[in-house]
Amino acid sequence: KCRLVHGDLSEYNLMYQDNRGVLVIDVGQAVGPDHPSALEFLRADVKNIASFFLSKGVVVPGLRVLFELVVTPELSSALALEML
Numbered sequence: 001k002c003r004l005v006h007g008d009l010s011e012y013n014l015m016y017q018d019n020r021g022v023l024v025i026d027v028g029q030a031v032g033p034d035h036p037s038a039l040e041f042l043r044a045d046v047k048n049i050a051s052f053f054l055s056k057g058v059v060v061p062g063l064r065v066l067f068e069l070v071v072t073p074e075l076s077s078a079l080a081l082e083m084l
Contacts, residue, residue, distance in 0.1 A: 004030040005038045009045035011052040046070060 006013065007029045015023045031038055046067050050060045060066070 003033055005033065005035070005041045006030050006045050007037075007041040010048050014049075042070065043067065 004027060006024060006027060008026075009024070013024055013026050015025055017023060031041065035041075043063075046063055050063060050066060053060050061069075
């Protein structure tokens with residue numbers, strides 16, 4: 001929603017609240033999508049979170065699919081599920 005790239009995302013930067021869903025915290029170093037390193041940071045963020053969930057036994061789609069889901073907000077929920 002805020003169009004920022006965290007740049008150092010890990011499981012320690014995520015909080016879950018029943019009424020709000022997942023919240024990303026500690027965004028002081030976040031950059032905008034026009035930052036020269038934004039895509040590099042985003043790839044690292046996606047990889048870090050995917051690795052965390054994989055380590056917990058969660059089935060995670062490939063990094064390319066996850067990356068496309070993040071950078072393509074117009075994907076419908078149905079199409080996103082199909083990609084998984």
